[in-house]
Amino acid sequence: MTQDRKKIVFHHYESTSFSEPGNANKLFFPFYCLNSLVRNSFTFAYSTNQMTTFKIPDFTKSPTIDQVGIEERVARFNTRSIKKESKVKGLKLILNMIDLTTLEGKDTEGKVKQMCYKAMHLHDILPDLPTVAAVCVYPPMVRAAKQALLNSKVKVASVATAFPSGQSTRQVKLLDTRYAVEEGADEIDMVISRGEYLKGNYNFVFDEIAAVKQACGPARLKVIFETGELSTLDNIRRISDLAMYAGADFIKTSTGKISPAATMPVTLVMLEAIRDFYFTTGKMIGMKPAGGISTAKSGLQYLVMLRETLGNDWLSNEWFRFGASSLANDVLMQLVKEKTGVYQSKDYFSAD
């Protein structure tokens, strides 16, 4: 049984809110089993020719996380010494994984165009540089970004769903999403309803993600957890599992508006969730730490963590992104330093 994802006709979404955790699998049955009449199962059509059916687990039984153990593992990643050619290769990889971001109330088309030029021309004096992976903007800026990036491989990501707080009705969130997709967004970065999650209303959050995923159509969906508001690593593991089963293509730490934003321990918990999901379903999910990563050194540490947790197959911008605005220039400074042997100044690197 194969089915083209684009051709799936989604039923009108009806909000369901159930208080008993663990019933998600049953309760979603009428809505999700469009293609499969197997109870307690959920059918993923994740590429045109592949389809896999699997059970939706009880998310309250997600693995527990020991925070100190996670921090020790992170500390060990950070002892890796990345030198010479592996450093240059890593730095270029980082550049190519960046979602260059502007998410401000004062954003204008002009500002977005300038940033888009930077996205394609990171530092033209240095040959063989990649472009960034994408630019990340608010929905009203998508069209301008799309135009500015014509003829480039740089994608346009748009935040949606009442970013950054997510405090709105589902109707508004879905409209927000559809608008961004219609404007040309290749990727949608949604926020979850953290309040509902912390209330234990996992079915609500699952529904929400699944509904937004449908609204995305062909656009890839990144689900932002705002980990800084979720408090514990156990929560982060649980929401990671939930989001992946609900249809996330990427899971993402933060909006950048809350501190702490991305941290390595949080990202490691999410990477381990992705790994376990891969072994359960065969499906690869992407990871995007966002906010707070501003130095080349820190970027390399994330890459080490990625490489040693998920392996080399995830080492591309198809599966890993950095949500960052100032990271690119620090990486560029390091690349120039590697080439010239001279420590650099910010004055020599364009700030857009």
Next chain:
Amino acid sequence: MTRLDILKTYKIYIGGQFPRTESGRYYPLTGRNKELLANVCLSSRKDFRNAIVAARTAFAGWSSRSGFNRGQILYRIAEMLEGRKEQFIAELMIQGSTPKAASEEVSCSVDLLVYYAGWCDKYQALFSSVNPVASSHFNFSVPEAMGVVSIISSEESSLLGLVSSIAPVITGGNTCVVLASESKPLCSVTFAEVLNSSDVPGGVVNILTGKSSELHQHFASHMDVNALNYHREDKKEITNIREQACLNVKRVFTHSASDVTSGSPYLILENQEIKTTWHPVEQIGPGKAGY
């Protein structure tokens, strides 16, 4: 017509039972006027082996009792001993004590049991520590019973030597097999009767009578004995014991009888292991990058 006295049969004490030695051997114990006092069991290595099995069986239960409960039981031993004071005084006297010395020895023994009864739920606090490690872990060390202890108690003293060798060992949750004084064995058997009526579970204390010269090497070499306490002065036996003890890295503690009769929590500590436990401490604080 005078009534014929009933003589007591002195047996050994293993696993809460009073068997005779499996070997069938005995040695006669005579009084001041060479009169026969008793035919005392000459325990064999097999008796010792059986006693160790009983002690090992009793260990899990005894060591996991609360300190409070062990304290009550030790206090109960003191009560029972106090109640049979006259019998012990008489026994000590026929073994050569003066009335005054006998009375003192029994009183001291009772008091020592009361002293250790009080320690049962306190030495842990004294010898434990919370260790301020430099990493994000909670770390603490506590004393824990060593296991099965074999004891060769004082030769000179019939009751106090025995009580002072047993009390700190069982206070700490160990079980034991004790060899009583060869020349003054009578009180040990009567003390076993006290133990038997004091809620001390069978096997916690096992008492053998016999010769250290025959038995000490088995006390030292048995692979299921964790520690040996030796309260005599025989240098040759001590050396021999220490040599045999290495077979299973047995802990050996030697004391003169007078060292132990005064009682000390450090004697409890001797037959304890120190166990250290680590566990991570999550540190998620408000308002900062907690993870």
Next chain:
Amino acid sequence: MKKNKTPKPLNFSTGWDYAPAPESTDHIKLEKQYDLFIGGKFVKPSGGKYFDTINPATEKKLASIAIAETKDVDKAVQAARKAYDTVWGKMPGAERSKYIFRIARMIQERAREFSVIESMDGGKPIRESRDIDIPLAANHFFYYAGWADKLNYAFPNRKPSSLGVAAQIIPWNFPLLMAAWKIAPALATGNTVVLKPAETTPLTALKLAELIRDSGLPDGVVNIITGAGNTGAAMVGHTGVDKIAFTGSTDVGKLIQKSIAGTNKKLTLELGGKAANIIFEDAPLDQAVEGIINGIFFNQGHVCCAGSRLFIQENVADIVIRKLKQRMETLIIGDPLDKNTDIGAINSKEQLQTILKYIQIGKNEGADIYQSSCSMPAKGFFCKPTLFLNTSQSHRIVQEEIFGPVLTIQTFRTIEEVIEKANNIPYGLSAGVWTDKGSKIFNLTSRLRAGVVWANTYNKFDPTSPFGGYKESGFGREGGLHGLMPYLKF
């Protein structure tokens, strides 16, 4: 319903590799030849004999090391006795304290140099010598320094006093750290020391001798002599010694215990182990896997408290083993001086042969072997991280201490079963427990017969934390308040 195909394993082999990142050896000062440190001076051995210490990663000679003979041992003990009688035994604790603090600080200042030499002489990765061995050694001196003038507070109702001369024999797995574990409490309690490092790893102890000489510690308070088993035996047998502290194999420990049976020498033994590391279904599994890795591959498995017997609850065995194998694929084996090396060189050719012998025994016993696919250096003594699956308590590889990167794996069903199996061994040094349930942890930690129990962590060490074993793992504690007792009389 279509059955899921098993996803292909994660790919750790190709792609972004780490370039070599060797630690510099430029600032290391090594002599061609080292003599015996006796009475505050380096003196030639009476027999004039030397042996080579080599780098196990390159098999190249690093220096010539003196062999101390009976005469030299006697000289060292006499120097220690004289220092005890004339200076150290009488010195107020507060003054002793300052000397020990000074040693701690000087180790911190020269930490990098010590780390590099430790890795060169012993084969351990620089990441460990730099981040664990050397800092912990310095911290140990710092910790015990503070005790020297506070001993009367440590033992209620007792006035402790020092013993005299301590003979200390240490192993090759943590050369400087073990020297610190031995010397620091001995000095703090007012004893003087004759210490012998292991014959394959004498260099950091000899560098420590230089440091101690430079620190101004009175002559003879610490004497460091080198040699093999005969030197150690002469130390143990010397009548002028009051205290023996030994860390090493259970066999040698038993010999020492026997040989001093007729004396009044006090003894502490820190011997072998075969620790159970127990993973329950409700454990934080990824962190548990990390704990397994640290438990058995830390320091090439040359750790007496290594978690060498892994017990996994049957219903999570497959997933834990999959995660473990994946994690092993990311371990880098090679040059101990490379900052990215996870597993360095096996300490000696002899030890490598022992480990390989056990691997062969495991194969012969029919256990399933798994080794990571890492590349191996062409020269030097190296051993791949190795798992043996489907083992039982009856396998020799499960019963005997291998002292190498070899893990045996058993599964279990119930808590009673695993406690019985964990304790079913003559050793009792350490154990690990992984579960999210607090009450289960305390059940386990109180019923496991071991001196150190790590719950949801493994192989953690700290100067404040007592370390030492039950049963045939030895007696006496090192570290913490309890670590003072073996060096005092009351």
